[in-house]
Amino acid sequence: MLRRLRNRRSIADTIAQFLEATRAHAGVAIWPAGEQALGNILRVLDMARRFEQGSVTSFRAFVGRLEEDAERGGVNEAPVVEEGTDGVRIMTVHKAKGLEFPVVILVDPTANATFREPSRYVDPKRKLWAVPLCGASPKELLDRREEILEQDREEALRLLYVATTRARELLVIPVVGDERDDKQASPGGKAPSDGWLDALDPVVYPGDRRGSKAAPGCPMFGEDTVLERGDQASRTTGSSVRPGLHRPLVGTHSIVFWDPSALGLDKEDDAGQRQQKILAVDDKGVVAKGGIEQHATWKREHDQAFAHAAVPSLVVRTVTEEKASTSTSGGVVVETAAGTREARPHGKRFGILVHAMLAAVPLDGDSTTIADAARIQGRILGASDEETAAARDVVAATLAHPLLVRARAAERVERETALMIRAEDGAIVEGVVDLAFLEKGIGWMVVDFKTDLEIGARKDEYVRQIAAYARAIAKATGEPAQGALLAV
Secondary structure, eight states: EEEEEEETTTTHHHHHHHHHTHHHHHHTTTSHHHHHHHHHHHHHHHHHHHTTTTSSSOHHHHHHHHHHHHHOOOOOOOSSSSSSSSOOOOOTTTTTTTTTTEEEEOOOOSBSSOOOOOOEEEEETEEEOOOOBBBBHHHHHHHHHHHHHHHHHHHHHHHHHHTTEEEEEEOOOOOOSSOOOTOOTTTTTOOOOOTTGGGHHHHHBBBTTTTTOOOOOOOOSOSSSOOOTTTOOOOOOGOOSSSSSEESSSSOOOOOEOOOOOOOOOOTTTTHHHHHHHHSSOOOOOHHHHHOOOHHHHHHHHHHHHHHHTOOOEEEHHHHHHHOOOOTTTTTTEOSSSOOSSSOOSSHHHHHHHHHHHHHSSSSSOOHHHHHHHHHHHHHHTTHHHHHHHHHHHHHHHHHHHHHHHTOOSSSSEEEEEEEEEESSOOOOEEEEEEEEEEEETTTEEEEEEEEEEOGGGGHHHHHHHHHHHHHHHHHHHSOEEEEEOOO
């Protein structure tokens, strides 16, 4: 009903009815991040209302807009906390200007402070904006390379100052115990790099990397501050900062490097705690038994439905899959059409071309009809001139074979006919018969064309396939049937 009337009511109303019918609000509320998810759902409703104010009101158009926004990644999540309340805010350093927070955590220590090459040059007087394009840089930009890079470094220091002064009580700076492998060590002991937090290294890294002391109030630490190293890393435990209390290169303060193995880093979030709190006793001590029982019933029915749906009601196999397990192959003859097989083209495309022509050309077709069919089917398949000419000769020789002569005089002829038969295990076996004709007083003759260069290796397999076709036709029509493998 919602889908059928989605373009006859407002988009927001359709979404609201969908959420109400599925009880999405209650289901989302027990997620680990339920408040944020609910906020995002309500934001979608607001977006739908704003979208309807424009000229386009198609539900499909609104869904397309949501997909485009998701691909661009330009839509932020809905805010779930007001200013001044507890919560975590993630923002760039530029957006943090003018703001202060009790705790500030600087992230992404591997981000470069500046570009390796000048990014842009602006000359307001000349109204010039020079930037690289497709790997090529303007001459004005290259001429001022060092000047622009120096300006970028100064700007990076100003941004770092902004980031570090946003904290009122606590500033958290991420560090790595190992030195960088791709830099030469400086006299101070720290490898110079272009990370955006590198200017803080003198106040967080010690001069003696292994000269730590026991940290008051901390557990017993090991010998390494790096939990895991890549296979290509050249650093070892002896080169990292030793866990414990240190004195940095600059300043009178002390710092503590922790041993990551002493932290519970692999602890998984217990998503069930929030749901348990919602379903737990209230202030009067009354347990929400009704809700628990309803959920248990739903869960049981849900599992039963999945178990029932996991059992296929019908198994369908192709005759190609069935022929490997079929042993009966009686009543099949093997014939070969006239013509030289070794000198002509071979391959899958050539076989498809020949089968397409044999399905399209009348059984009494002349050379002109065969040539027209070869030209048309060759164009459709993109066959070469050599393949088209060879297919024309093969089809002409096939139509002259005694089996095809009998087919022209038959009482009933079927070409490229799909058939199905139920196997002993209940599965449906399906296939396509190249040619079948009914001769009065004799029965059906089932013919399968093969263009293989050498039939011998797969002869038994092909014979079983044709025998399966013959059994299916005999069972469907009540007439006797035999098969013929015709190598063309």
